[in-house]
Amino acid sequence: MQNAIYNPYFGFTENPFNITPDPEFLYRSPQHEEALANLIYGVRGRKGFIVLTGEVGTGKTTMLECLRDYLDSLRTEFAFIFNSRLTPDQFFEMMAYDFDLRCDRKSKTDVLFALNALLLSQAERGRTCVLLVDEAHNLEWDVLEEIRLLGNLENRQGKLLQIILAGQPELDRKLDAPNLRQLKQRIVLRCTLNPLEPDEATAYIETRLARAGMPNQTVFTPVVLEEVYRRSRGIPRIINLICDNLLVTAFAMEQKAATVDMLNEVCQDLRLEWPGSNRDKRGKSRFGVDEDLLNPTKLTSLGD
Numbered sequence: 001m002q003n004a005i006y007n008p009y010f011g012f013t014e015n016p017f018n019i020t021p022d023p024e025f026l027y028r029s030p031q032h033e034e035a036l037a038n039l040i041y042g043v044r045g046r047k048g049f050i051v052l053t054g055e056v057g058t059g060k061t062t063m064l065e066c067l068r069d070y071l072d073s074l075r076t077e078f079a080f081i082f083n084s085r086l087t088p089d090q091f092f093e094m095m096a097y098d099f100d101l102r103c104d105r106k107s108k109t110d111v112l113f114a115l116n117a118l119l120l121s122q123a124e125r126g127r128t129c130v131l132l133v134d135e136a137h138n139l140e141w142d143v144l145e146e147i148r149l150l151g152n153l154e155n156r157q158g159k160l161l162q163i164i165l166a167g168q169p170e171l172d173r174k175l176d177a178p179n180l181r182q183l184k185q186r187i188v189l190r191c192t193l194n195p196l197e198p199d200e201a202t203a204y205i206e207t208r209l210a211r212a213g214m215p216n217q218t219v220f221t222p223v224v225l226e227e228v229y230r231r232s233r234g235i236p237r238i239i240n241l242i243c244d245n246l247l248v249t250a251f252a253m254e255q256k257a258a259t260v261d262m263l264n265e266v267c268q269d270l271r272l273e274w275p276g277s278n279r280d281k282r283g284k285s286r287f288g289v290d291e292d293l294l295n296p297t298k299l300t301s302l303g304d
């Protein structure tokens with residue numbers, strides 16, 4: 001990740017508001033804490049299916065990254081599927097790559113055979129394996145069905161493969177469909193991430209600044225913090241965008257603190273809308289922001 005232009009000016013050792021999900025910058029809000037505890041509990045308890053939902057930018061991928069670190073520390077085998085627009089064949093191939101299965105990865109039969117061998121050998125050593133699927137709301141029905149079948153693999157101690165599906169709220173609606181009834185019945189744990197509360201948004205910003213090298217921040221005044229919350233609606237990804245752009249602006253104006261005027265300019269540049277803003281209503285999402293802003297792949301030009 002490129003260093004932000006303003007880092008030396010403010011004395012940051014790292015970018016405080018990167019858009020990438022980085023466990024190092026984790027802010028443990030009660031709901032993030034609970035979600036992570038649930039994921040860990042589900043995996044350790046061999047619960048089978050766990051579903052994590054939340055609007056875009058609320059921290060789902062960050063939670064999966066934290067879980068990934070946890071699994072790494074235990075040397076637990078896992079596969080992380082982050083591209084969910086897959087055919088069943090591609091799904092098996094990707095899973096085989098990620099689990100590093102030595103087999104003909106293009107053959108579903110071979111992959112299933114090798115996976116089963118891995119699951120059993122791990123189980124013999126008292127270990128479980130985990131399949132993490134991000135953006136799971138995009139999964140096709142036939143892939144979801146294959147995933148459901150993977151969830152059937154078990155021995156006497158419980159499920160051999162723990163499956164975590166993370167996605168936008170559409171995932172919940174998808175799982176309500178009659179043809180997925182069997183999968184839905186298998187879900188033992190559900191967690192939801194909501195936008196942050198006002199005091200959490202402030203703590204979130206302060207945690208990130210502290211982690212980047214500014215323990216007692218003076219850049220964002222209480223008034224600005226309140227406005228950042230209002231305009232971001234407490235969505236971490238949008239908070240990051242706004243704060244990063246505010247720091248760029250303050251730096252450019254040779255100011256050590258951000259002002260509401262700067263915030264107005266930033267919000268205008270980002271074409272941001274929030275309740276009470278009088279901007280054009282076209283092309284906005286449920287959260288009142290331009291959909292492009294919420295799409296991480298389109299954000300490269302916006303200070304990421």
Ligand SMILES: Nc1ncnc2c1ncn2[C@@H]1O[C@H](COP(=O)(O)OP(=O)(O)O)[C@@H](O)[C@H]1O
Pocket residue numbers: 018019020021022025026027028029032054055056057058059060061062063236237240
């Ligand atoms: N609890 C948190 N602590 C620190 N940063 C967070 C937290 N939740 C979200 N973020 C940040 O917000 C942005 C969006 O998070 P992400 O996990 O990509 O959301 P989602 O996957 O739900 O769209 C990222 O920059 C991420 O680092």
Ligand SMILES: [Mg+2]
Pocket residue numbers: 060061062134135
């Ligand atoms: Mg994500």
